[in-house]
Amino acid sequence: MIKIKVGLRPIVNRINLPTVLITTILPGDSIERLFIATQVGEIFYIGNGHIRTFLDIRPRILKLGVSGGGYDERGLLGLAFHPQFYFNGLFYLHYSVAGTQGPGALPNSETARQGLPEFFKPNPCDPKTLNLKWINRETQYDHIDTVEEWILQSNGQPQKRRTLLNLRRPFFNHNGVNSLNFSPETGKLVLTTGDGGSGYDPFNLSQDDLEIAGKIIEIDVGKNTYINNPPIVTRFNELPAPIQETLTVIAKGVRNIPGISFQRFYNQYIKYVGNVGQDLVESIFSFAQYKPIPVTQLIQASFMNSELNKEGFINFGWRGWEGAFPTPIIRGCTENPTLDEKTIAYYNEAVTLSGSRLQPLTSYFHQDTRPDKFAGTALTGVQAYLGNRISGLTGSVVFTDFARKESGPQVRGALAYTRVRPDGKQNDFSVIQTDYDFGNQSAYYASLGTNLNQTRLYLGVYGSMNVTDLNQGRVFEIVP
Template sequence: MKKVNVRLRPIVNNINLPTVIKTAILPGDSMESLFIATQVGEIFYVRNENIRLFLDIRQRIIELGANGGYDERGLLGLAFHPDFYNNGLFYLHYTLAGSQGPGALPGSFLPNPCNPNTLNLKWNNRETNYDHIDTVEEWILLPNGQTHRRRSLLNLRRPFMNHNGVNSLKFSPETKKLILTTGDGGSGYDPFNLSQDIMEVAGKVIEIDVAMSTFMDIPEVTRFDELPESIYRALSVIAKGVRNIPGISFQRYYNQYIKYVGNVGQDLVESIFSFVYYTPIPVTEIIQASSQNRELNQEALINLGWRGWEGDLPTPVIRGCSSNPSLTQETIAYLNEAISTSTGRIHPLTCYYHIDSRPEKFSGSALTGVQPYMGSEIPDLTGCVIFTDFVLRDSQPPSRGVLAYTKIRPDCKENDYGIIEPDYNFYNQSSYYVSLGTNLNQSRLYLGVYGSSNVTDYNKGTIFEIVE
């Protein structure tokens, strides 16, 4: 696929690390405003090239970056109700202040196929052995312009610092329900295989009917069966097998929607999946099957394959070759799981790799955004799926992120990808591509760039519009 050249037009400079970029029409307004959520807890909006503060919840968010500056917690999701213009409702996903715990394991984790004990770890003593608590909340913009927290929808104990999802909230244009995307809980290699266990909240794409429940007295949970019925009856599971996910996006295609989700890779490959038809499983059915000790039919559930599969490859463990340090040995980490999920998983729309010497390809590190583009101002990208990678792997300083694209495949079979080359001079400043967003009709593209990989290096963010 050919390289596409674009320009980057700066919109906002000197903000903190942007995790969410999207637009909404404020009540009483007649045009879209661009909303930017930062990882530390600010939400700004831009209208007529003026930036204003919409909400500041920094005091509600856990202390970030305590272990060197890098962190995957904070303000992770923002979504506006489909009727936001009239009811003022919006939704947040963030990490609660004061919820720091010791973590689920005393050290790092690496599976060893020669030691079956490492392949069957259990997350024990969950009420004390967790890293933090994430919350999903409903807020309201009042007629006087003030914002107010109305209620909690979920409080989730997370085992590790990382893999909490990002850009994690989105209302489905099909069902009008709120979708929450959660990562597998972190560490690496999903130590407890939470992503494949249908009862676990971690590693799932979850649909929430915000109109169905009062969501009062929300407990702190890790599993669906720890929730009271008044809460879990409003939940359904759309997909499992998620490692870490930069949100879900929808692309109108004739009379249906193509759904796109990305799965951040472990060691070898980053993956973008697409699907049209799906049958969510109500959590009520999941709990009933468990209480009746019967097998739950999961054939219609979307399964991204993790942890047995990393994209289009069986998940490997990588070790250096002592006889030749320039080479590595890749061993299948979870062979039995790769086999058992080989036919039940969906295949990626496209993949790119951490090591790739092919012409017109790149060696990536972590997928940070996936968005369809339906505009006409960049004709080479019209109807394409755009994605971003955090930073080129093993690139010489200053660090640079990557933009790329792939074509629509209504049959959802695997496709190639091409590079998008921005005409912008970052000079000697690092530029990590941390987020990707669109406007309401997907005719504009927005790129969030940060000058550091650390959330504690403040005011290094820029929001660009991607233009021809």
């Protein structure tokens, strides 16, 4: 793959951590505006060279960074504008709700006593750790996420209209980010949500058909619109029937996911998604044909104890597979620190899913000493690029990693690209070089966005990995 170098053109400085970068045209306007959502709950847009506040829901957001030294994966996670936003003013939010902090799903376990339950590691020699169940869900959870419909009123003030979903989450992490988008194929709202957190998906929520965690879900926002204030749930069968009827599931086996991107290719769309890795590898997947399953069918099949025909249904393989590899447990070797011991923990699942899971389009590793690659930390964005201003990048899929492992005292994120091969097999990737000098400040690459026709790319950067370190964010346009 050819080597590409780009510039970074600053758009905004000194904002909070940017989680969503998208564009839309405001009702009555004629110019496409860049909208920026921050993790703490602000939504800005760029108008005539100035940053303007569109909406501030900070009082609605759960208090972030209280545990974990300021690091957090909750907050304002998703923003999407209805395809008819210019005419109907509708837009959608996904965020972690203020006042819903719970004790977590593994409060009394040995793991919790040793440290935060978010860093749970199964023990291949102890079957109990491989088959944990999430019990007492109404009391043992971390927080509640909500998906809401809002409207921009004729007076220019946004107002909440209704709640689509209230989701009880077991841990603070793996809630998805940049988690809302509208499918140009179906016109439905797509919600991408992670496996609920901790490490190694301790309750295997991502493979359970009835669990909402670890799925890509379509919501028909034009159906049964009279519904409001739905119950707080963790499973599809806990939802009232009128809400079940609005939902279909595109995919399962998701660990954590920084959104979905659609690329038009003749009369169909290629879908790109990334699955954040555990200890080994970060993976980008692509698919065009798929067979979504209505939630009502999933529930009926479970009730009847019958097997659904899942041909064409997308499964990314987690927790049995991490990208193209059976999920390993990695332990440091005390006698020789340069070596690692790897143990396959979910051997049975890895075998069961080996023929039915989707293979990644490309992967990159947490350890990689090759001169033209990088050692990554966590995938933070995946976007198709259809512009022609950046030579050599047209028709590719661009992705970002939060922080290179080898970047030195000042952390630097990574920007890279790959392409879909005509034969559908896995492809290599290439690092995109940038010419911007961040000086002595760290630059974590937190988010990646695009405009409506995918001819421009935007990069969200933060000077710290902690959401409690305020106003260290910048947004750039990626330029030739």
